[in-house]
Amino acid sequence: MHAFFSASLADVQFVVINLSSHLNxxxxxxxxxxxSLASDSIVIYQNETKLDFSQWPNKIILLFTTTQFAATLKNVPTCVTIYALNSDDCNFEDPYHFATIQDLVDQLSNAIVQKYRLETCRYNQxxxxxxxxxxxxxxxRVEHEIKKVYEQMKENSPKKPLHNIALTIIWLRPEVGDMESLKEVFGEYFSSYHSxxxxxxxxxxxxxNEHRNDIFLIMNTSSEQSIANGFRQFSNVKNIYFYGQSTNSDxxxxxxxxxxxxxxxxxxxGHYGELGDNYQENDQLKEARDFFMNTVEDIxxxxxxxxxxTHWLLLYDDHRDQTGPSIAVEVAHAHLLKFIRTYHTLPDCQQHIRNNRQKTIKIFITNNKLVDWDNxxxxxxxxxxxxxxxxxxARSFADMKRWNGCYQDKIEDVFMYDELNYRLVYVGINHANEASxxxxxxxxxxxxxxEDARRLCDALSDKFQKKKDMIDIKLSEQSTQQ
Structure with a gap:
């Protein structure tokens, strides 16, 4: 049993340090x-560079701080439990790290209430x-006063309260390299990564964390369905995915x-779109826009x-001319791609080509649209x-590699959707430079x-620098293990 649960409140010291710059x-x-409610048990420090735990002899210490400050602590006694605001992604099993300052302060509140309740049980016994x-x-009283603060802040706000829960992705039993690949592809779109x-x-x-974050959960196909059903009971588990070889067509x-x-x-x-819709309902249009990923529609x-x-065109799939669900593909540098004209309907794109027969036409096109074109x-x-x-x-990629329909002799390359941003930036550099x-x-x-070419070069340079940094980290980790 954790010492926290067996100690009396008089034996517990809550320490808050270096959080002022993060508070809203x-x-x-x-x-x-x-x-004000538990001043005899809480001490708050600001702008400290070190912490002397010996000033609280014979105490269980619950420390609330940042991961940056926690990393500087040496020889931390076993009586200290650290709850930290973690601004970085983490993929380890650590329930003591929190994605937001509100989560961390809520944890402090919960710990104080829990200790009073444990004291109640002890005195009854x-x-x-x-x-x-x-x-x-x-x-x-603590619960009442905290609830009152939330209600007062809500009443004082001119906007309706918004869903602002962090989005976490969990991979249960990943294989080697799975988490690294996931983080490289999705980056900051998930607040934290856990395996x-x-x-x-x-x-x-x-x-x-049921009330702290929403969760996307990845499981191996070898996992029993009963395990998945157990996770589905939680309201914060928004989606469950099964990864691996399976005969299941789900x-x-x-x-x-x-x-x-x-x-x-x-x-x-879809997730961030719902959040953006909430902001739009509150007439917070800038915040709403920040919640959406950049896609081809932002070009x-x-x-x-x-x-x-030479005219560059991009013909993409879109819900406006699809009978089923369409998937928006992220184009992180959409705001820099000034050189390419986008279309979501086949007739509009083809009409542009008819109107510009004297131009050289080069086109990025989805596999679905090429099939439609062929028909x-x-x-x-x-x-x-x-x-x-x-x-x-992957199936459509294989089909396009073997494509024998229209324009098969004009196909320059076939690739997966997640490479679209890179390919557009690359050809954009050459085209903008030639246009100059x-x-x-x-x-x-x-x-x-x-200037367009230079900004695209900078974007490409940033991408390769991140790749280089990741390789350096892996090389460093390998050297450490040897």
Missing amino acids: DLTSVLLATLF IGEPDKANEQEMKAN FFNQHTCHYYIVE EKTFDTRNDLYYRLTYDLI EYDTNYSLVD NADASDLDLKKLYIYCNT KIFETNAGLYRKCL
């Missing part, structure tokens, strides 16, 4: 309220009902990473590029110089095209 209006009031009632009243190799530990984490069962990531992307769009074409001999007999007269096909599943030569007599457009 709500958490500042919450912390001040807790201090030794036959002191008056002291037991006193402790119960203290616990109730568990024991279903009971995973279950405990979900229970402890839409949430995937046998390749690409197929799994494609579905995760779809569900992420804003610069009509100056229509003067260039459209009226489009056989349209000349395309190069096709770049991006696919939404056409505008050499126009100083404004000449400079603009070069």
